[in-house]
Amino acid sequence: MRQSEIPFKTRKEPPKDEAAINAQLLSRAGFVDKVMAGVYTFLPLGLRVMKKIEKIIREEMAAAGGEELLMPILQPKALWEQTGRWKDFDSLFKFTSTNSGIEVALGPTHEEVITPLIGKANLSYKDLPIYLFQIQNKFRDESRAKSGLLRGREFLMKDLYSFHADESDLESYYKKMGQAYRTIFNRAGIGDLTYYTLASGGTFSKYSHEFQTLCPAGEDTIHICKACHTAVNDELIGEQSSCPECGAKSLEKEKAIEVGNIFKLGTKYSSAFKLTYKDKNGPDKAVVMGCYGIGLSRLMGTIVEVYHDENGMIWPESVAPAQVHLMTVGSPDAELKKSAEHVYNTLVRSGIEVLYDDREDVSAGEKFADADLIGLPWRVVLSEKLLSKKQIEIKRRSEKKAEIIDEKDLVRAVSAVA
Ligand code: ATP
Ligand code: MG
Numbered sequence: 209m210r211q212s213e214i215p216f217k218t219r220k221e222p223p224k225d226e227a228a229i230n231a232q233l234l235s236r237a238g239f240v241d242k243v244m245a246g247v248y249t250f251l252p253l254g255l256r257v258m259k260k261i262e263k264i265i266r267e268e269m270a271a272a273g274g275e276e277l278l279m280p281i282l283q284p285k286a287l288w289e290q291t292g293r294w295k296d297f298d299s300l301f302k303f304t305s306t307n308s309g310i311e312v313a314l315g316p317t318h319e320e321v322i323t324p325l326i327g328k329a330n331l332s333y334k335d336l337p338i339y340l341f342q343i344q345n346k347f348r349d350e351s352r353a354k355s356g357l358l359r360g361r362e363f364l365m366k367d368l369y370s371f372h373a374d375e376s377d378l379e380s381y382y383k384k385m386g387q388a389y390r391t392i393f394n395r396a397g398i399g400d401l402t403y404y405t406l407a408s409g410g411t412f413s414k415y416s417h418e419f420q421t422l423c424p425a426g427e428d429t430i431h432i433c434k435a436c437h438t439a440v441n442d443e444l445i446g447e448q449s450s451c452p453e454c455g456a457k458s459l460e461k462e463k464a465i466e467v468g469n470i471f472k473l474g475t476k477y478s479s480a481f482k483l484t485y486k487d488k489n490g491p492d493k494a495v496v497m498g499c500y501g502i503g504l505s506r507l508m509g510t511i512v513e514v515y516h517d518e519n520g521m522i523w524p525e526s527v528a529p530a531q532v533h534l535m536t537v538g539s540p541d542a543e544l545k546k547s548a549e550h551v552y553n554t555l556v557r558s559g560i561e562v563l564y565d566d567r568e569d570v571s572a573g574e575k576f577a578d579a580d581l582i583g584l585p586w587r588v589v590l591s592e593k594l595l596s597k598k599q600i601e602i603k604r605r606s607e608k609k610a611e612i613i614d615e616k617d618l619v620r621a622v623s624a625v626a
Contacts, residue, residue, distance in 0.1 A: 209252070209530060211565045211578075214238065216251050218578050229425065230509035231356025233521050237581045239529075246353025246361030253563075253582065254508075256529035258364065261504050262343055264395045264526065265366050272388045274341040274368050279321045281345060285311040287320040291480045299348040301361075314347035319499065322369050323477040331485035331495065333373055337381060341368035343504065355425070357509030358465060364504040372496040373485065378472060385500045389419055389468050396507060397524025401514055402467065403439035405430050406452060412474025415444075419502075420464035425513045428466055431459035439464075465510045473497040521583030522605050530561035532622050533584040537572035538591050548590050551600070551618065558619045580605070586622045 222232035223242065234240045239254030250258055266276070285302070288294035294302070294313070301314040315321070322340065329335065346365045353361050368385070372378040386404065393402040402421045409416040420430050420439060429442035433451035440452060440459065450457055475494040478484070484492040508527075515522040525531065532555055536548045548566070555562045563584060565575050579587045589601040589610070600618055603610035613621055 209561075209563050211563060212567050214252060216241070216253075218581055226356060227354060228356035228358065228509075228513075229516065230358065230512040233512055233516055233581070234356070234509075237521065237578075237583070240357070244361075246350055246359065246363075248357065248360070248362075248505075253529045257508055257523070257527055258504060260527040260529075261396060261507055262366075265343065265392055265502060265504065268388045268392045268395075269341050269366065269368060272339065272384055274339045276342060277340050278342050278344060279315070279318050279325075281315050281347065283313045283315050283321060285313065287324065288313050291320055291477065293320065299350055301347045301349050315344075316346055316348045317365075317499075317501070318342070318344075318367055319369070319473070319477045319497075323481040323483055323497070326371055326495070327481055327483045331371075331483075333485055333487050336371060336373045336485060336495070337377055338371040339368060339381070341366060341500075355427070355509070357505045358425070358513075359427075360505055363506065366502045366504060368500040370498040370500070371483075372498070373487075373493070375474075375496055378474075378496045378498050382470060382472060382498055385470050385498070386417060389470065389500070389502070392502065393419060393421075393467065395526055396511065397526055398467070398507075398511060398514060403430060403432055403437060403464065405439040405441050405464075406444060407441040407469075408443055409472065410476075412476055413472040416469060416471040418466045419468035421467050421510050421514065422462050423465050423510065423513045424463050426463040426465040428464050430462055430464045432462055433459055465506070465513070467507050467510055468500075468502040470500045471498065473499055516583070519577070520581035523583045523585060525585045528583075528585050530563045530584055532560055532562045532586045532588050533565065533579045533582065534562050534588045534590075535565035535575045535579070536590045537575070538593075540568050541592060544590060544592050544595065547595050551588070551590065551615070555619065555622070558623075560619065560622060588618065588622065 216238035218238055219236045223235050226232045238251055241249045285294055304311050343366045345362055347362055350359050350361055353359055370381050393399050398421050402419050405418040405420045407416050407418045430439040431445055432439040433456050435456035436454040438453045478495040483495045485495055487493050512521050536544050552562055552564045583605050585605055587603045598615045599612050600615045601610050601612055602621055
């Protein structure tokens, strides 16, 4: 990827109407563009991050037996009336078509589509369990859309739904999904900061579990147990002062962002849609369900909130839009440019993703400032002086000091894991 070909320039100042750090940095660096409060375009660099996050999530959902499908955003009123949520879902976007008069909702979640879908399969006990997921834009008419990607009106979510013959089967899959979520947040680079958190559960189950990432910008308050790395949501804490998991005495109060949520739905939706299965013997039984969400765009915003400094973002390698930011410094010189092209091609051929700052009318200072703002894991700098010795300067975004290495060692150096 050549920087000269990206039309979205970096900016020194954040847009005036963005208060959240994630939105300020992502806008300044040309990763996202705000269309209205809570609604963003993902520009090429931002989309690359999103695709990396998607890939991690897809792999872990597949490893947990999930099959992917894609359900519609546009959903008829009748389905939402059947569960009572046409009235009760606070942030439901709903409207009447001026053309045909039909009344529709924009999907904020997909139980109202997936439950009747499974009903069409005429299930027998042999068909269960079933695990289906999608990665799809969701719509919620959030009144407080001020936190950039953390709370969108249109946002990307992974939602998986599981269907079981009984509660004990749901219970064991619920645990497996909890593990899958842990792996996802580890791979996304926020594992250490992310707590498995006891939260309220709705009608079927007393509790649900959230994955909460410690961050001062978070809207949630949780009480963490350092001994077993779990937490309790403030909404449940009451008189509780010891850890419900391990009994440790003291919990610490922290701000956090809910990046994921797993939930036992029980028979709430199967009852509403009369979703049953034929049992081995005896009468038909209600299917038992679970649902499991991760906000991908919220996760991207969270990573920026927890990994940045005064100069810009600091992407973990696993989700960075590219691994290397390549640039030349000094007066534009044909020989130097040729060498840079050569280094670019060598890296790309070795399977390393490179953002090549090939702009000619930009000072070294500006290039360095952009590299810090964009936050790729490695900055690689070529200069006339170094090239005469077949050397090259490399620097990790997370470290202050640069290092001079032989050009021939570059691929190996930037392939090293942090
Ligand atoms: P919150 O409590 O933050 O409003 P929620 O509990 O309503 O979220 P779920 O319905 O459980 O959220 O959705 C699953 C996941 O989708 C959440 O864990 C979160 O990561 C993400 N998410 C929910 N609402 C938004 C939003 N408005 N913008 C971005 N991501 C969101
Ligand atoms: Mg939630």
